[in-house]
Amino acid sequence: MSADFETDYLVVGAGAVGLAFVDALLDEDPDCHVTIVDMHAKPGGHWNDAYSFVALHQPSAFYGVNSLEFGDDVVDSHGPNKGLYPLASGAEVSAYFTHLMNRRLLPSGRVSYHPLSRYDGDGSDGHAAFDSILSGKRTNVKVRKKTVDATFYKTSVPSTHKRQFGVAPGTPMAIPGDLPDLWKRGNDLPAHYAILGAGKTAMDAGVWLLQAGVDPDDITWVRPRDSWLINRTYTQPGPDFFEKVVENQIAQLNAAAEAKTGDEMFELLGRGGYMLRIDEDVKPEMFHYATISEGEIDLLRQIKNVVRKGRVTSVEPGKIVFADDEHSVPGNTLFIDCTATAVPFDDTRQHGPQFRGDTIVLQPLHVPLVTFSAALTAFLEVHFSDDETKNRLGIPAPLTDTPNTYPLGMLTNFMNRGAWSQNPKIAAWLAKSRLDPTGTTFAKMMAEGDTRLAVMGGFQAAIETGIPGLQRLAEAAQAEHQPR
Template sequence: MSAELLDTDYLVIGAGASAMAFVDTLLSESNATVLMVDQHGHPGGHWNDAYPFVRLHQPSACYGVNSRELGSGKKDLSALGEGLYELASAAEILSYYDQVMNQRFLPSGRVRYLPMHDYIGDRGSDHRCRSRLSGQELRVQVRRKLVDGTHAQTEVPSTHPPRYRVGQGVTCLAPNSLPSISQPWRAYVVVGCGKTGIDTCLWLLKNGVPSTSIHWVMPNDPWLVDRATLQPGLEFFEQCVRGVTAQYSAIATAGSLADLFERLERSGQLLRIDPAITPTAYRGATVTQAELRALRSIGNKVRLGHVLAVEPGNIQLERGRVEIPAGALIVDCSARGLAGWRVPQVFEDERINLTLVSNNQPVFSAALIAYVECHVADNAEKNANCRPVPAPHTPEDWVRIWDSYLGNFLKWRENEALFRWLFSSRLFLMTTVIRDVQPEDTERHALLKELSVARQQAAANLPTLMATLN
């Protein structure tokens, strides 16, 4: 029996955060039809697999899709939240995407959604998908383009087991299982220093685990971002604008990577966990000052490289072996997070590759790519507006990210309609910061002028700074 044939303007592989943001803007800016194919049972991508206590590392106000606000705009008044804007939880995000799908996408009559399906085509001319439940195969005729929303290759601990050996008699769990623990453990060994490791350490501390009972295995100390510098709204205008200006000024005046990071740290734009240890990683994680103090309270930090094996009572690492309390619980947070985003170009002849085109902002990037697809004519000009921006992994990536992003931003300014859309997009943080500035507010306009000058100076020095990385 031949496979059923479906037809659509755009075939979107994935229904994760980037794919949802792309389709939302596509619906607003065109009359196109869309078929979304995703392996999960609900929209939201990796949020379906995330640990239950995960939260965004950016304000809810700048996440999701353009057409619908996420969150209630409230402040986090908890001890670690410092009164900054709320960070949506995994449950809130999944509920939000379910509403976007069922209250906007499907009622539009232009979106069809196939959950629990694998794309099994060749990403060229043969487009097929197969149901994970029935095995039924569907063929898809694509009139315009395939949209690949899988390039992030997101890894979370619940779907990617440890790469190190776990010996007999050792209990090793993903952080997803922590809320189900029914009795205390003698010690908790957190493996990994990325966003998941940070979240897990803070969750343990918040739930009463003494800092002396936590052992934190940190292969690389990370540079962290002060969350207070990334807040939406006029209330945080001065802090946000001065912060971005400080970053541009650091780029404009730095002569080396070490010099750059010294300037960024001195101006409060980047933080480190241990003042005596120079970080060798940068993943874009954000913390409040209170969270930073909590992380610093953990005295049992292991900095001997990546884990090779865990045995009862000890851990073998690249640069040595350390003892751990007998009967300790190993909490594996070593999955790589954003493992992908290595895309040579966004627009190909019959394919769109969703990737970062902005500074560590995947949903805004996807929305902008959709706008460019709808309003810019040829692929060469589209790609000129959407140079791929690297995902954050190393300190060198901080420079590479700004080099690519700033090049894109200056290109966006040349397109009046695109630039106008940019500052109407709620997913673009600066939109929320400046939209309520009044014409007569001369002091704030003066700060924006300083930012613009610093941006030009940064653009002039970036080639020199980039050359030092090589």
């Protein structure tokens, strides 16, 4: 097969993960050429399909790519995120990645970008191909080094996911992205709203409706499973929040040492306010690393019409049907489908090591920091010679669906961090990595002799008892996590 052109790395996917890898690769290997293939018309992956009022869960300060700052150092002065660093909106994230492509990657002369293109999966013998979605034209590429799969997460959003329940004809149905256009309907507005789904998208929809002036009594929320949520107060960047970040880590280690199960570990963290739940009287069965502010929790607790009858099987005017039950709602109810799963846990993915000969499968090395993980993977690719070493220094951390499987991911994070701290090359890179929430902060505080570093004394003590506890909980989690 003759090639139309050659490249060193063929990256499949121009979402946040793929772009974070490419950005770091350009810095670490100044001679490489990279080709990016993506099905979207613009860079940014699923952010192109997200609802208009979506925002990051985490501070903008450590999202995106290493080379390009994101967000500012001014905390929000109003709203449910008051007192915390700002969260970029979906529009801001999309603009950020477009800016990255147009102002850094393409001008470098070392990146070839092919939007609206579908990779066909043929990477044998150093050759690959992709097809233009609009014209069907096939392009053949010779890959001199490796193909990089940046599609592991298979992120699903409301506008693109396949609905898993039936909708009777004439049933008012919407996705979150439709809500800001309700004003165009004039007086023909819904009398009631039914949010279907229990994840962060459903929470965003609930907050949006409440802030838009909808009476909480005019909202029904179908929550098949309640979720534990990370308190955003303890995920903030910079020296001013450093003590709280370390306090949270100490609390997690102490809880792991004391708890007999992951569920019990979360109960302990909930009592301390490190983990949050919307309903204090309901035991959450889900944990997907969603991060939320206490202000958002206060808003969502205003919604009292909560239905817990399992997953929805179908909806029709005035009725929600479940496998063994049904629930009535007002006839003019707008159903809002928030059932898309950001990471489809029941989907088959290529679990295993990242480095696989002529292929790299980007996976989380520190959950849930996916862009940081991708950037670090690029560093490992360039600075270490063999796959065995690279995979030993970057063990993929399993994605978490429940409290009981969380200790497995947390233990992997600590194992990786321990290995990185012992490697001078990686440690030096972490000290200057914008995407590492604590790396640059810790280095800055060390250089200035900041007295707030004293909190680290408690961290070292917690490690001694917490790691054995995590190992015990992680071993128990293996059986639950294995089928995923």
